Amino acid sequence: MKLLDIIEEVKIGKRINxxxxxxxxxxxxxxxxxxxxxxxxxxxNPKQQVTFVVDxxxxxxxICNIDCIxxxxxxxxxxxxxxxxxxxxxxxxxxxxxxxxxxxxxLQGGVNPALPFDYYLELVKRTIEEVPEVHPHFFSTxxxxxxxxxxxxxxxxxxxxxWDAGLRTIPGGGAEILSDRVKKKIxxxxxxxxxWLNVMLEAHKIGYKTTATMMYGHLETDEDIIEHLExxxxxxxxxxxxxxxxxWSFKPGNTPLHKIIPTYASSTRYLQILALSRIYLDxxxxxxxxxxxxxxxxxxxxxxFGADDFGGTLYEENVHAEADFVNKTxxxxxxxxxxxxxxxxxxxxxxxxxxxxxxxAEAM
Amino acid sequence: xxxxxxxxxxxxxxxxxxxxxxxxxxxxLVLFKTNDIIALGKMANFVQQQKxxxxxxxxxxxxxxxxxxxxxxxxxxxFAKKKGEPxxxxxxxxxxxxxxxxxxxxVHITGGMPPDWKWERYLDIVRKIHEKFPEADVKAYTAVxxxxxxxxxxxxxxxxxxxxxSAGLRTMPGGGAEIFTERVRxxxxxxxxxxxxxxxxxxxxxxLGIPTxxxxxxxxxxxxxxxxxxMIKLREAQxxxxxxxxxxxxxxxxxxxxxxxxDGSASGGKSHRQFTSAIDDLKTIAVSRLMLDNISHIKxxxxxxxxxxxxxxxxFGADDIDGTVGQERIAHDAGAxxxxxxxxxxxxxxxxxxxxxxxxxxxFYNPLNVYSENVIGKIPYLNSVPFYHNREKSAAGGFxxxxxxxxxxxxxxxxxxxxxxxxxxxxYFEQEESLELLPWCIATRDQVKSVMLFSKEGWAGLNGKKIxxxxxxxxxxxxxxxxxxxxxxxxxxPERLHPGVNDYSxxxxxxxxxxxxxxxxxxxxxxxxxxxxxxxxxxxxxKLPFVFAVWACRKALSGERREELKEMISTSLEKSEVNLxxxxxxxxxxxxxxxxxxxxxxEGFNYRLGEQERKAMMQFRKLLEQKxxxx
Ligand code: SF4
Ligand code: SF4
Numbered sequence: 001m002k003l004l005d006i007i008e009e010v011k012i013g014k015r016i017n018x019x020x021x022x023x024x025x026x027x028x029x030x031x032x033x034x035x036x037x038x039x040x041x042x043x044x045n046p047k048q049q050v051t052f053v054v055d056x057x058x059x060x061x062x063i064c065n066i067d068c069i070x071x072x073x074x075x076x077x078x079x080x081x082x083x084x085x086x087x088x089x090x091x092x093x094x095x096x097x098x099x100x101x102x103x104x105x106x107l108q109g110g111v112n113p114a115l116p117f118d119y120y121l122e123l124v125k126r127t128i129e130e131v132p133e134v135h136p137h138f139f140s141t142x143x144x145x146x147x148x149x150x151x152x153x154x155x156x157x158x159x160x161x162x163w164d165a166g167l168r169t170i171p172g173g174g175a176e177i178l179s180d181r182v183k184k185k186i187x188x189x190x191x192x193x194x195x196w197l198n199v200m201l202e203a204h205k206i207g208y209k210t211t212a213t214m215m216y217g218h219l220e221t222d223e224d225i226i227e228h229l230e231x232x233x234x235x236x237x238x239x240x241x242x243x244x245x246x247x248w249s250f251k252p253g254n255t256p257l258h259k260i261i262p263t264y265a266s267s268t269r270y271l272q273i274l275a276l277s278r279i280y281l282d283x284x285x286x287x288x289x290x291x292x293x294x295x296x297x298x299x300x301x302x303x304x305f306g307a308d309d310f311g312g313t314l315y316e317e318n319v320h321a322e323a324d325f326v327n328k329t330x331x332x333x334x335x336x337x338x339x340x341x342x343x344x345x346x347x348x349x350x351x352x353x354x355x356x357x358x359x360x361a362e363a364m
Numbered sequence: 365x366x367x368x369x370x371x372x373x374x375x376x377x378x379x380x381x382x383x384x385x386x387x388x389x390x391x392x393l394v395l396f397k398t399n400d401i402i403a404l405g406k407m408a409n410f411v412q413q414q415k416x417x418x419x420x421x422x423x424x425x426x427x428x429x430x431x432x433x434x435x436x437x438x439x440x441x442x443f444a445k446k447k448g449e450p451x452x453x454x455x456x457x458x459x460x461x462x463x464x465x466x467x468x469x470x471v472h473i474t475g476g477m478p479p480d481w482k483w484e485r486y487l488d489i490v491r492k493i494h495e496k497f498p499e500a501d502v503k504a505y506t507a508v509x510x511x512x513x514x515x516x517x518x519x520x521x522x523x524x525x526x527x528x529x530s531a532g533l534r535t536m537p538g539g540g541a542e543i544f545t546e547r548v549r550x551x552x553x554x555x556x557x558x559x560x561x562x563x564x565x566x567x568x569x570x571x572l573g574i575p576t577x578x579x580x581x582x583x584x585x586x587x588x589x590x591x592x593x594x595m596i597k598l599r600e601a602q603x604x605x606x607x608x609x610x611x612x613x614x615x616x617x618x619x620x621x622x623x624x625x626x627d628g629s630a631s632g633g634k635s636h637r638q639f640t641s642a643i644d645d646l647k648t649i650a651v652s653r654l655m656l657d658n659i660s661h662i663k664x665x666x667x668x669x670x671x672x673x674x675x676x677x678x679x680f681g682a683d684d685i686d687g688t689v690g691q692e693r694i695a696h697d698a699g700a701x702x703x704x705x706x707x708x709x710x711x712x713x714x715x716x717x718x719x720x721x722x723x724x725x726x727x728f729y730n731p732l733n734v735y736s737e738n739v740i741g742k743i744p745y746l747n748s749v750p751f752y753h754n755r756e757k758s759a760a761g762g763f764x765x766x767x768x769x770x771x772x773x774x775x776x777x778x779x780x781x782x783x784x785x786x787x788x789x790x791x792y793f794e795q796e797e798s799l800e801l802l803p804w805c806i807a808t809r810d811q812v813k814s815v816m817l818f819s820k821e822g823w824a825g826l827n828g829k830k831i832x833x834x835x836x837x838x839x840x841x842x843x844x845x846x847x848x849x850x851x852x853x854x855x856x857x858p859e860r861l862h863p864g865v866n867d868y869s870x871x872x873x874x875x876x877x878x879x880x881x882x883x884x885x886x887x888x889x890x891x892x893x894x895x896x897x898x899x900x901x902x903x904x905x906x907k908l909p910f911v912f913a914v915w916a917c918r919k920a921l922s923g924e925r926r927e928e929l930k931e932m933i934s935t936s937l938e939k940s941e942v943n944l945x946x947x948x949x950x951x952x953x954x955x956x957x958x959x960x961x962x963x964x965x966x967e968g969f970n971y972r973l974g975e976q977e978r979k980a981m982m983q984f985r986k987l988l989e990q991k992x993x994x995x
Contacts, residue, residue, distance in 0.1 A: 030679045034402040035368060042370070048399065154693060264477060266717035267672035268679075297642035297673050304401050304643075340641035342399035 003027050006088040021226045021280050037275035037306030045308045052334050055104035056097040056313035064110025068187040072322040074110045088121050098133040103314050104350045106171050107138040111146035119295050124165040135251050135350045140174040141199040156202050172211035179224040204241025212242045217249035217265030229280040236283045244286035248293040259326050267298045271305045278306030290328050300341040318352040371400035384950035392592040395651045408650035408681030416683040417765040420720040422711045425470040425687035430455045434476030436555045440986035444476050457492050470727050473504040483517040487531045494532025501534040501727035507565035508540035511557045512856040521568050535727045536569050538577030541918035543586045544594040563601050578608050583616035583640035595655040602658045610661035613648045615640040615668045642673050646680045653681030678718035694738025721764050731772050734781040739766050739774040741785025745878035746951050750940035753947040784917035792914050802915040805973045812899035815840045816881040818892035819873035829872035832861035840877045843898050846987045851905050883955040908980040
């Protein structure tokens, strides 16, 4: 099909297929992409508003036996710099965050085989009891698979027990690129694309809400990116369990993958992929801009390329920091960044409920 | 692809742009205030593409800051030191030369204003660089420094510039403009020269044949109106002299420079925010592209914008990304986050990432190297519009258009950096071995109106006289020389001129081509009473058309690509021929032609290479071979 026809289809709200998506990705010029993505963004969310969440991103352990070659964060058991915090220590951490206005704790860690399943359950339970101000948004798919392997519960049972403990949402990290060809190269121990999708599917069945992510800019092809979007769109059709999609680019510093991919993916590429996601994922309510990985300035530009959410304020963050990639912000700054981009900032919770609208006068 | 405007207020502005109309201050305000930055960017990209196609220019340059000692103490400057302060430095000419390497094509010199340097020292820097590195164009001293020299050394501004020019200065940087309103000047830059002084220095430079850049420092206390007033003042000055090469919006770098940004300003009165927002950066680039209709290039200065934003800016109207830059003290001391030096490869990558053609240039924007595949050259004159106008992006097989003066196109083709193009006939003759002729051309029937000799004397009277000759193409020059030698039997002294920059009055006749010739054919050229149309001279003599340019592609181009190319040319031409007045309208308007004049002009050409045209090519070649003196 001709490019102009695909563009017309998108404009009238038709779903595009793999081939059409690939055509767009490879042929559409940057601003035409933005225009198209905006059509859909404003159809789904007509308000000139952008949401953000006040969150923190701590880690309970950096011990991991998965050895992903894009990861600068993990340590092997016994290696210098390794750590595992007790539940008490984590609760203290969350309390400090809550005192600073944090409403969401996005908690992830390495896959540490020495931790008993009870540790995780206790972490969830005690967070809900002792730090009710925060919403636990805990554990990536890799950790859930790890819990299943260490405990001999099925994935479904693990998820069910975590649900019973009070967990309601799960972060969508660990998807990287849902292509087994690429996964074999960058994270051969991590499990296949199906493993990630399966955890998400089981979670959505139970009633969890999760996000979906994509990390590009390493060994993937354009086709891999399209495939990634395609499979999560299919899954979303079944239970509508994804709240948002978050693409970001790989940051090579301090990782073994650095040798193969020495440079950052370009900002133009990011905006194209973001716009393509908005167009392709017609069953997703929100697309998140990643100011943290792309920089604040490009984060602002992203809001004009289909994103309607600015992500979290990240009170604490260690994973990227280990790759020497450090971006810090404050709630006041996030509000300012969104306003400067031409939008009204809206503070939300993990489930995208509005907590506070910052009209101009209320800017901090 | 069509435009869809989220902000309907942009629609009347878009209409104006399509008709090549100039925007007003009110239009500028609408643009600055819109939230539809995609449509704003698309409009700016449209205008930029008309000017430079897919080209994004960069220069291998070295920035030299010869000293940080300065008698002034401007508020925002973290760079200047007083003599005797621990980190004050003053470079000797030898120090400076040691910073320059042979591949550098432009040396950019600015610095503080020390109390005790002699005039000769400044001249010496320029002279020595020029002598030792003749390949490098010297771009030196901002208007503020020129004014300082004028006062300190008691020389007129013109004299200062003349002496620098004869020492080897080619162009001047645009720093020191800040914001052209007295309100801002009084509050922030009371020691700077202000709009009047700045423009006087630049206009004087232009009249001497020194092109310059111009700048605007935004993101401090200025209002949006003040930004637009600034742009409009530059636009007016450019109408007078035409000497500005590029406009560079400079984002204010707060650091700890002592300006706290107040309320009511364009940047909204923020205390904690450090840098301009990306949206403001992109808007400012786009708005300047749209307001400054008479300045050819808009520069995205990556050192201040960050690489990421600079790359995006290349789709928002910017067509220059500056250079490789050596020392960047002023911006860096105030906390700019970009790395100190971007290697050439990285610049090329930034430009390619944006989907554009990286073009390495010299100080005058002459392309030196093109780093991309699938590039087609386009002569940037009105008469070539029919070949390109109806080229649909998606139908063009991924070819990218690079507008480039004919002579440069020949050069790039010789370097193997173009797939195809509409070549000046001389270049085709020269590269016949590697080029394949395609069946299209620009040939005249009897007259052309755009290859003109403006003269103070009749043909016979030109014997022994000085003729200024455009350096844009060889074909017209050779045609002139054939006419002079074989038809009129006179000998002249040819000298190169840069159209629009040189003072023509120093010549007895000038040969102009393209838009410049077309313009002066209509309005006349002061002091030159006689006007000769070279195509008419040729026709009266030979009774043949004259072929100025032919389409050709690389012989190595694959069959498939060649078919795509032919398809593109013939489709565009056929569509264009239906209405030549309309397709040339906005281009014609820029050089002062009415729709009918444009139509008549374009109808005067034959765009297909027929029998007569081929015969004319042969005849011209024969005369060239017989000719004894080569220009
Ligand atoms: S990305 Fe996660 S699973 Fe992979 S090595 Fe790092 S911590 Fe372990
Ligand atoms: S800005 Fe220039 S003139 Fe002003 S103090 Fe700094 S170096 Fe001197």
